[in-house]
Amino acid sequence: MKVFLRLGWFFKERQKEYSIGVLMLILVAILQLVPPKIIGITIDEIGDGTLTAGSLGKWLAYIAATVLVMYVLRFYWRKMIFGSSNYLGKLLREKLFRHFTKMGPAFYQERRIGDLMAHATNDVSAVQMTAGSGVLTLFDSITTGGFVILAMAFTIDWRLTLIALIPMPLMALSTSYYGKLLHMRFREAQAAFSDLNDKTQESITGVKVIKSFGYQQNDIEDFRRLSQEVVDKNIRVAKIDSLFDPTISLVIAISYFLSLMFGAKFIVEGAMSVGDLIAFTTYLGLLVWPMLAIGMLFNIVERGSASYDRIESLLETPVDVEDKEGAIAEVPKGAISFHIQSFTFPRDEHPTLKNVAFDLQEGETLGIVGKTGSGKSAILKLLLRQFDQYEGTITYGGLPIDDYRKEQLRKAIGYVPQDHFLFSTSVYHNIAFSDEQANKEEVEHAAKTAHIHDDILRFSQGYDTVVGERGVALSGGQKQRISIARALMMKPNLLILDDSLSAVDAKTEEAILHSLKEERKNATTIITSHRLSAIQHANLILFMENGTIAEKGTHEELMALRGRYYEMYQLQQLEQLVERGGQDE
Incomplete structure (x- = not known):
């Protein structure tokens, strides 16, 4: 039941709705006591021969009025309680989504998309049910059961009431034990569903690769195995779930047996009337729902508790990069100074960057080259402030980048990543993503600059x-150029192209670079690339190797050194010559 305490923040927020709903539940529980009592009185009047048409009509009118009032009350408590539980689902989904948008790359490297989706769907639904059906069964079982027991004890016979309640401890012990098992098994079932969800998302996303390798049958077998695990884990949950009703039915049967046996004895002794025994057994029938509700309550609460554990573990994951107090709410502009003594990615043993330093004036272009894993992208991640744990300083416009709010810093940067992500919408809306109010001319201008x-x-x-x-x-080249056009729509002070021209031919690359140079005469640009042709026009070039700067300078200066950059340039020139069939242009 601790999950109700953990959801106390929500119950406090919706105090009015839950108070009205619970009050109506209590009124319904009280009104439920009226029909059985009237039935008992009517039967005694029949036995005494005192029942008349007028009195029968009166008793039927009382029952009809009671049923009508209960109908109205039940409508409104459902609206209050279940309406609030739906609102909780909305709040939790929004909290999770907002948290997901704050998290950095390390968070998504450790967690699978399918698992995160399962948290935001199945787990939220289980917690929502706790705040709806869970609250209903908790208060309804307590109020209905309590009032029925009081009515049995004070209006009929307290001794028979105690006798009828003898099996109750058996039900309490059994449901408590079942609840503990259910919590553990439901958590395993939710984890299995997360695995299946992740597999489905991954397979659909990578369907082209799967087909090209002829891996469809293997992928189907993997899916079938994970799907069977979900079934098996849920069957384990169902086995525990199936124990609740039989146990409660057994307890109810024992209570009926004891009530009829001792009730008959009391009638013979003259301590009770036949009408009283019928009213008592009718009241006992009203106890069936509270008993079943207790079993449902354990089921719902344990499922909700297991899911809320999973949701809270996500929400408690600290955000990697936070704005510091008093951060500047201005878009940075000006020179960039990058001086890093050491930077290591989380959970890596060895530094990714060592002694990397450069200064870039506003309007200049920086080119970064090097083999895969040399540290090119790490420099860009630090500039984007995706990580804060490093030794050194990075300034933009003369101020450390962590002095700016993240939102404002990233408004200054148009970033085109290696992995080009396009949304499943029109080309127009993909390009106008950063400015939904952009007109057709602006979108087309960005597309023309990107030569798409x-x-x-x-x-x-x-x-x-x-x-x-x-x-x-x-195609890959089309996706790259649309991504470049989308970044240009921001009119950024700093444009970062992270190996974003790799899928276009040399002629298109040259045209794009020329357009960018004309379009962004006074703006700063950083380009990482494996092809030296993409960066040889830069004001400053860094040749990265093993996380540090091996060579640094302009294209002419690096060529004069006849070092690694020179060797790579000659090799690429030779490759281009071979591609042209040995003919110089």
């Missing part, structure tokens, strides 16, 4: 063409 405009016009519906999930309908 002509391609878009050849699409079936032009700018209204839906690209499919993650841009599945487009």
Whole structure:
């Protein structure tokens, strides 16, 4: 029952709705006592021969009025309690989604998308049920059961009431034990569903790769195995769940047996009337629901508790990068100074960057080259402030980047990542993502700068063409250029292209770079690339190796050194010559 205490913040917020709902539940519980008593009186009047048409009509009118009032009350308590529980589901989903948007790359490296989706769907539903059906069964079982027992004891016979309650400890012990088992097994079932959810999301996203490798049958077998695990784990839950009703039915049967046996004895002794015994057994019938509700309550609460544990563990995960108090709410602009003595990714043993330093004036272009894993992307992640744990300083416009709010810092940066993500909407809305109010001319201008405009016009519906999930309908080069156009729509002070020209040919690359140079004469640009042709025009070039700067300078200076940069340049020139069939341009 601790889950109700943990949800105290919500019950306090919805105190009015829950108070009205519980009050109506109590009134319904009291009104339920009227029909059995009237039935008992009517039977005694029949036995005494005193029942008349007038008195029968009166008793029927009382029952009809009671039923009508209960109907209205039941409508409104459902509206108050279940309406509030739906509101809790909305709050939890929003909390989770807001938390997801704050988390950094490390969070998503450790957790699978399918698992996070399961938290926001199945787990939220289980907690929502606790705040709805759980509250209902808790108060309804207590109020209905309590009032029925009081009515049995004070209006009929307290001795028979105590006798009828003898089996109750058996039910309390059994349901408590079942509840503990249910909590553990339901948590395992939810984890299995998360695995299946993740597998489904991964398979659908990677369907092209799966088909190209002819892996469909293997993938189906993996899915079937995970699906069977979900079934098996839920059957284990169902086995425990199935014990509640038989146990409660057994307790109820014992209570009926004891009531009829001792009630008959009391009638023979003249301590009770037949009408009293019938009213008593009718009241005992009203106890069936509270007893079943207790079993349901344990079921609902343990499921909700297990799910709330999973949700809280996510929400308690600390945000990697937080705004400090008094952070500046201005978009940075100006020179960039990057001086890092050491930076290590979380849970890595060895530093990713060591003694990396450069200064970039506003309007200049920085080129970063190097092999995969040399530290190029790490520099960009630190500039984007995706990580804060490093030794050194990074300033933008003369101020440390952590002096700015993250939102304002990132408004200054147009970032085109290696992994180009496009939303499953039209080309137009993908480009205008950062500015929904942008007009057609602005969108087309960005597309022309990225040299994707002509391609878009050849699409079936032009700018209204839906690209499919993650841009599945487009080529790699088209996705890259749409991503560049989207970044340009921000009109950023700093444009970062993280190996974002790798899928375009050399001629298109040259055209894009020329357009960017003309378009962004007074703006800063950082380009990482494996192809030196993409960065040889830069004001400063860094050649990265093993997380540090191996060589540094302009294209001409690095060529004059005849070092690693020179060797790579000569090798790439040779590769291009071979591709052209040995003919110089």
